[in-house]
Amino acid sequence: MLDLQPQILHATLDDAQALSALSAAVFPLGCPANTPPQDLADYISREHTPQRYQAMLRDDRFTILIAKVAGTLAGLALLAQAAAPKEMQFACTLELRRFYIDPAYHGRGVANVLMNKVLIVAASRGERSLWLSAFSENGRAIAFYTRWGFRIAGEHDFVVGNDRQRDYVMLYESPVNSDQITNPANAKEGS
Numbered sequence: 001m002l003d004l005q006p007q008i009l010h011a012t013l014d015d016a017q018a019l020s021a022l023s024a025a026v027f028p029l030g031c032p033a034n035t036p037p038q039d040l041a042d043y044i045s046r047e048h049t050p051q052r053y054q055a056m057l058r059d060d061r062f063t064i065l066i067a068k069v070a071g072t073l074a075g076l077a078l079l080a081q082a083a084a085p086k087e088m089q090f091a092c093t094l095e096l097r098r099f100y101i102d103p104a105y106h107g108r109g110v111a112n113v114l115m116n117k118v119l120i121v122a123a124s125r126g127e128r129s130l131w132l133s134a135f136s137e138n139g140r141a142i143a144f145y146t147r148w149g150f151r152i153a154g155e156h157d158f159v160v161g162n163d164r165q166r167d168y169v170m171l172y173e174s175p176v177n178s179d180q181i182t183n184p185a186n187a188k189e190g191s
Contacts, residue, residue, distance in 0.1 A: 004069055006110045010081075011064035011076070016053040018073045019064065023048040026100040030138050032100050032165060039161025063121065067101070067114045074110045076103040077118045084131045085156045088169055094122055096132040099141075123174050130174070133158055133167040145170050146175040 011019060024044045031040065046052070056062040058076070067075035078098035084090055096118060101111045122130045134141045136155065150170040156165040 005066045006069050006074060006112060006113040007106075009066050009068065011053075011057060011066045013054055013057050014063075015066060015073070016050040016057065019053045019066070019076055020048055020050040021103060022073055022076060022094065023053075023098060023100055026102065030135055030141060031139065031160060032135065032163075034148070035160055035163050035165070039163045043160045065114065065117055065121065067105075069105060069108070069109050069110065074098075074101070074105040074108075075114050077114050079118065079130075085133075085154070085169060087156050088131070088154045090129065090131075090153060090171060092129040092171065094125070094127045094130050094158075095132055100131070111144060115144075119148070119172070120175065128174055128182075130172045132170050132172075134170060136166045136168050142168065142170070144171075144191045148172065 015101070027044060028035070028040050036090045057064060061081040063079040065077040067077075068075060069166070076098060077096065077100075079093045082091060082095040084092045084095070099115070099118070101112075101114070105170070119130070120180060131153070132145065132150065133156065134145060135158070136142075142152075150172045152168045153171040154169045156167055156169055158165045
């Protein structure tokens with residue numbers, strides 16, 4: 001019998017090709033519908049390649065968690081040691097740079113299990129806060145992050161090729177004890 005519960009694992013170099021394929025497919029879904037296709041293609045060809053994932057997996061500043069269901073890659077979370085944008089008034093050095101769930105796994109609890117692990121990993125490193133950037137009109141993602149305790153802390157521009165997009169910068173401030181991190185009672189699948 002197949003185990004349909006999401007497994008959360010640390011990505012390895014062997015996962016680079018699958019990570020690239022998933023992120024290249026999911027990244028455009030979080031962008032404005034009118035993003036020029038050439039800008040999307042250029043950005044993906046630089047940022048979502050197997051070589052880029054291999055480089056990040058070799059770099060201690062990055063941690064990539066993967067969610068698998070029955071052995072199939074269902075999602076990924078990329079944590080990066082990176083200061084928040086200068087427009088922000090908080091000193092946060094851990095970014096949730098990517099949080100992608102394959103649409104085939106929306107509504108199946110994968111995003112909640114993966115986010116729970118992200119917050120546990122952040123807390124285990126002694127990080128008291130975590131930031132991310134989300135397209136300001138991506139209501140589904142923003143609602144999901146809000147349910148998990150992130151709040152909008154500002155805005156900044158995110159550039160895809162020549163397309164300048166307005167993103168919210170969202171901040172999560174962790175509980176003192178990582179044992180207090182649990183799925184929110186009312187969380188529904190949102191990413």
